[in-house]
Amino acid sequence: MGRNSNSRAKKTGLSSGSLVHVGRRKIDRPRITILDYDAERVYEKVVDSIDECFPFHQTATVTWINVDGVHDPDVVEKIGKTFRLHPLILEDIMTTSQRPKLDELDEAFYIVARMVDLNERKTEVITEQLSLVFGKNFVLTFQEEPGDMFDSVRERIRGGKARVRKLGPDYLAYALLDAVVDHYFVVLENVGDRIEKLEEELIRNPQTETLHAIHTLKREMLLFRKAVWPLREVVAGIERQESPLVRAATNIFFRDVYDHIIQVIDNAETYRDILAGMLETYLSSMSNRMNQVMKLLTIISTIFIPLTFIAGVYGMNFVHMPELKWKYGYFVVWGIMIVVGLGLVRFFKRKKWL
């Protein structure tokens, strides 16, 4: 992660607005799809060249252009020119370690969000940058790689009956953000499951691996929080702007997304607290084991050390040791040793160590 978030260092010294891709390149060439619709009609195409998209910009229909892969300056720059985006916005689109934010442009909103997902084996949380621009009759989305959480939105557009077809690009922007936020719940559920497993492990048989797993989860929650927390401000900002781009009827939907984000943050905080509690539990169960080990050592040593001493005494080779010649000396010594041993055992029982 350290890697990723700082890789913009390589851009140092360049004039602002010079388009250089900053981030890991995850795909060979950008894949561009277009979805153009109004209440009556839907048109959908995977285009070869970005130029094919531009005619749609003129029409009154809602045009959604989705670009997977943001490392090609030409593509980004062409779109920028057509939709009149400020060079700094284009730069932000190509720098994939942005923090979620909202920029109000002259005729559009620019939103950066972070899509959070699990890796393929569902063992790690990964994030991907989503740049979303929406204006009077268009929505642009830029993702780092193909494969996203927007299929359900596309399905609804194709279906034709859904509210999305009747409402404008602000509603589409909402629907996309909502899909992103809904996916946060999926990730949280996975984290919740892993926490539950770890909790059982913690009670049954805590191991060094348990500790590592807790720390890993803690760090993932850190990453998660970093991706989600600023989005709250973004969505609150859309509501607050009172721009003509967002209709009153759509505002209540953004309010709904806002509530969901609050809830995501709330749950993430709870998980953090739970993980902190688990760390404490781990440490005290470790120190508990240590206590047990020490007790055993103490009990064994404390019982046998005096007995060994007694045996040692009668192992001495003095010529004049009267006890040695007594007929029952040996048995008396055994008796003494048994009494001493049992006395110590009783002592430990009284102290509740045994």
Place this chain on the structure above:
Amino acid sequence: MGRNSNSRAKKTGLSSGSLVHVGRRKIDRPRITILDYDAERVYEKVVDSIDECFPFHQTATVTWINVDGVHDPDVVEKIGKTFRLHPLILEDIMTTSQRPKLDELDEAFYIVARMVDLNERKTEVITEQLSLVFGKNFVLTFQEEPGDMFDSVRERIRGGKARVRKLGPDYLAYALLDAVVDHYFVVLENVGDRIEKLEEELIRNPQTETLHAIHTLKREMLLFRKAVWPLREVVAGIERQESPLVRAATNIFFRDVYDHIIQVIDNAETYRDILAGMLETYLSSMSNRMNQVMKLLTIISTIFIPLTFIAGVYGMNFVHMPELKWKYGYFVVWGIMIVVGLGLVRFFKRKKWL
């Protein structure tokens, strides 16, 4: 808990406003009761179909419709249509992991609160979602399962003399919220009792179970706080809105509920601090025991190891060992051993270890 709060993940990808129940289904079919009253008259019925309720909506009397079980989209949708609730509100009603919040609708307030209760064996804190809508002449409440803390409110309505009969739905909403908040005190008292028991245990004989109990309580307080904290904003919001739906005379009652919530939060914070202190006490009492164990081991070892060495020396089989042949050698050695032993005991006494 992890389970519950994320189960909305299963809804991912659906259009907002599509009614799907999200949460554990706790009851077979919804149970709907109606209570219609004004200063003179009370009418009460358990209805079979939600349609029976609607005529009451037109009258000037206060109509309280209570629904136990929110998993049936039909019921919720019908109510939504009659009372003109936004689809997102209906969605929230059916998603039972909501955070407490206040939505101001066109002609009504929508309030989400969380009822906190103890499980049957009074050993665990559980929460249930209460959705409350109140408008000009109606109050709707949605709960996840039958059995609630509102019987005293119903009693007062039936009784006929109480203030609730003379005042409108805003006062009824207040009375219901007040009942929810009063129950928080019941739960806190139970927690307080359990803390007191644990404190005694902690002083008398701390065990691993004590630690687990402290951690469990800590997590319950986390859950409790999550349920109560946002309610503060909700109630403060009702006061602030200055809506015609809330009369000035009722406002002072909401202010009173607000004070109670602050006090609940205050007490919960105090319990959290006390629990944190108890954890510290547990850990230091553990390390204290460890110290005692180590001291005993050290004392026993330190006294007997040198003595055993002396005995070992005179157990050697050298042919020429003058001491062995001395008549009083054996007794002199005993003397030396006693002197060494007593000296060490005195040393430990001076060090205050014995």
Place this chain on the structure above:
Amino acid sequence: MGRNSNSRAKKTGLSSGSLVHVGRRKIDRPRITILDYDAERVYEKVVDSIDECFPFHQTATVTWINVDGVHDPDVVEKIGKTFRLHPLILEDIMTTSQRPKLDELDEAFYIVARMVDLNERKTEVITEQLSLVFGKNFVLTFQEEPGDMFDSVRERIRGGKARVRKLGPDYLAYALLDAVVDHYFVVLENVGDRIEKLEEELIRNPQTETLHAIHTLKREMLLFRKAVWPLREVVAGIERQESPLVRAATNIFFRDVYDHIIQVIDNAETYRDILAGMLETYLSSMSNRMNQVMKLLTIISTIFIPLTFIAGVYGMNFVHMPELKWKYGYFVVWGIMIVVGLGLVRFFKRKKWL
């Protein structure tokens, strides 16, 4: 404490405003005193029935009615009617676990403060609720039990020359709050003394009791803070309200009380930090002792275990052990053992363990 703060649970389910005493009953029957004065005249009486007080309400003089014991609904209700207090206020007066707060009524201010005192043996901090209502020409105070910190105020009123005689009920209210706050300093001084004693103990000879004492003090500071912190808002609120009930000339006095409260909070925070530091010191001094114990054990064991081994070797009974028959074998072995022992002592000295 847990007890007290939640005992309002027993009121659950009652309509708001129904007067039930919530809290520990500390006195048999309420004791009511009246003090009526203006610049020329003072009248003082312990009354049998609350009715005796009411004539004074009509006069232009300042009337101070003090009630010790708030468990009798009749008394509280009668006063409430005469002075036109809202039922919720009466309820608050009878519920003695209130958080400090300020309510602005139509013609009066209602203030809840908590008097903090030490128990009789000066070993514990206890709190008592003070309800204070002041209006145009009256001040009402409600305490849980007789015995308070207001004698100096009474003395000044009786004396006749003091500023209190010339100014109105707002100044009397100030004087009473000032007395409460001044007492906080007395309590803090006691806490400061106990902390100083503990610090000496901590350096001289820390014990498990020291730890318990630190924890007790920490919890008392928690309680103290809970009682004092909200009072700050209360007094700031009186200043801010700009009510005709508080003259400009009195405002500066409330500002002074405010400064004192800030200072109390400041000192209490400092004590909390000091106590936290003391806990750390205790723990590290404990672990220090442990280190010493372990070192001793290690030194003794490490010196004697090898020596005992050597003695053990020559205690073996092999027929062919050439050393045993050497004339100086025994002495040579002693030499070896002394060399090994001294070598180890030097080793420990070099490691700075001895």
Place this chain on the structure above:
Amino acid sequence: MGRNSNSRAKKTGLSSGSLVHVGRRKIDRPRITILDYDAERVYEKVVDSIDECFPFHQTATVTWINVDGVHDPDVVEKIGKTFRLHPLILEDIMTTSQRPKLDELDEAFYIVARMVDLNERKTEVITEQLSLVFGKNFVLTFQEEPGDMFDSVRERIRGGKARVRKLGPDYLAYALLDAVVDHYFVVLENVGDRIEKLEEELIRNPQTETLHAIHTLKREMLLFRKAVWPLREVVAGIERQESPLVRAATNIFFRDVYDHIIQVIDNAETYRDILAGMLETYLSSMSNRMNQVMKLLTIISTIFIPLTFIAGVYGMNFVHMPELKWKYGYFVVWGIMIVVGLGLVRFFKRKKWL
């Protein structure tokens, strides 16, 4: 410190505004100096009686009266009358445990600041209260004892060319506060030096005394922070008030003092963080030593305990022990013991314990 900050407890019960000195009396009789100047002229005198000062009050020149020692109510009261200060202000002047604060009076500002200095051996941080009143043509300063950080200001006034001679009492007030704040840097530098010394000690040879020194520094920083933090608000307040007493030209200087205070606080916070880190380092270096001690014990015990056992076996006196009669039995046993010993040494080397 506990002492000092609460000693106002002894004033409990007195009417506000009754002048009693609260704090440690540090000097026999107050020492009063007067400095009267304008752009042309300077007059300076140590006066016997406070009455000598008052004629200067009438003139248009800037009059600076400095009082060392605030325990004499007569002196304070006389000044109070002449300069028309509210009784509560006089009370504050005589109570030397005030928190820094700003009071805007009718025709003057009242400022409480805390001068922080080192004790004579430069080993401890001590604070002293400075009360500063400035009005249209006068500045009053009250200190607890003679000796201060204002000599450079006096020097500049005497010198005659400095800006202070041309500007009014607001600039003098600024110059005095600036001197106080500049001294904070001196104290911080001393603390910084002590921290550096401790850090070396911590790496070279940490001792219990090191721990005590860290804790002492931590507590001093607590005291320091308490003295400095509220001053920030005070200076910000002077700027904000927009009083005619503070000219626009002086405002930029107060802004400069404000920046310095921020920087002092910033550095103090950094020291706190560093000290917290040093505590962690101390504890982990302690536990590191403990580890080393335990390892040595374990290695020695683990090597010799089995060997001693072997020796013990052949020290048994059974009649039939074939090994004992073998010619090379003794040497074979030595061989076994060497093999076992070396094997264990290798085991420890592989585990990286040796």
Place this chain on the structure above:
Amino acid sequence: MGRNSNSRAKKTGLSSGSLVHVGRRKIDRPRITILDYDAERVYEKVVDSIDECFPFHQTATVTWINVDGVHDPDVVEKIGKTFRLHPLILEDIMTTSQRPKLDELDEAFYIVARMVDLNERKTEVITEQLSLVFGKNFVLTFQEEPGDMFDSVRERIRGGKARVRKLGPDYLAYALLDAVVDHYFVVLENVGDRIEKLEEELIRNPQTETLHAIHTLKREMLLFRKAVWPLREVVAGIERQESPLVRAATNIFFRDVYDHIIQVIDNAETYRDILAGMLETYLSSMSNRMNQVMKLLTIISTIFIPLTFIAGVYGMNFVHMPELKWKYGYFVVWGIMIVVGLGLVRFFKRKKWL
């Protein structure tokens, strides 16, 4: 660091505005360069005397004067007079331990920023003060020593096509701040690399040096944060001021810098959290090792101590010890010892200690 930040103590007692260099002197004599440009022309020179710069002040072109080395009061004072800077500003320029801040002067902005860099071996974070003044047609920069992060800006100015040539001094100020902030990313990347290395070390083989390295990094992040955090307010302030000195077209660029600073802070916070987690990991891995050591000791001792006791018993020299004369006594005893030993090994295996 302690050193540096307090060295202003040496200035104590001087009148404000007297120019004395406070900070470490890092260069012999100041090196002054001038860069004067507009859209058509660039003029660049290293000047010997500051006087050469002043003619450029009159022209309409953008004049950038950069001074490396701020210890010479003459140079700073001359510039101050020409560009009419307040004496306090000059004082701030010469005091190189300033916190980042923004001062709005009559006709210029004064900005303090801290340039963060790595030392030559890339093992430590160091900071240097940058004072930046920009007005209607000039930018002044003051650095402590030659060598900076502005070469790319100079390159772009010389190149002639860049936006910087067409826009005014506000854009140049932006470009310089942007270069400073971009360098923060370089430093963060280095920190990230070091953290990654430490993490591997922590898992592979944690050592005392690892701990020291973590602590060093933690302190560097402290320093870093202190340098970066206040810059956020500075840049936000430039936007907020709405001064004619900053054109609307430039504002969006400052907004961009602001976003970058937020991101730097965000990453720095994440590193702090990661470092805190690493400390925890270190400590628990240490205590884990300790556990292993203790277990080994316990196992060895617990197995051999009883066996040694048995051997001791049959080493006693009693005349009447029947077992000694049994033919198979020796072998039976061996049998018992093996049984006891194996029993204990099984016990440990069941306890999962082996």
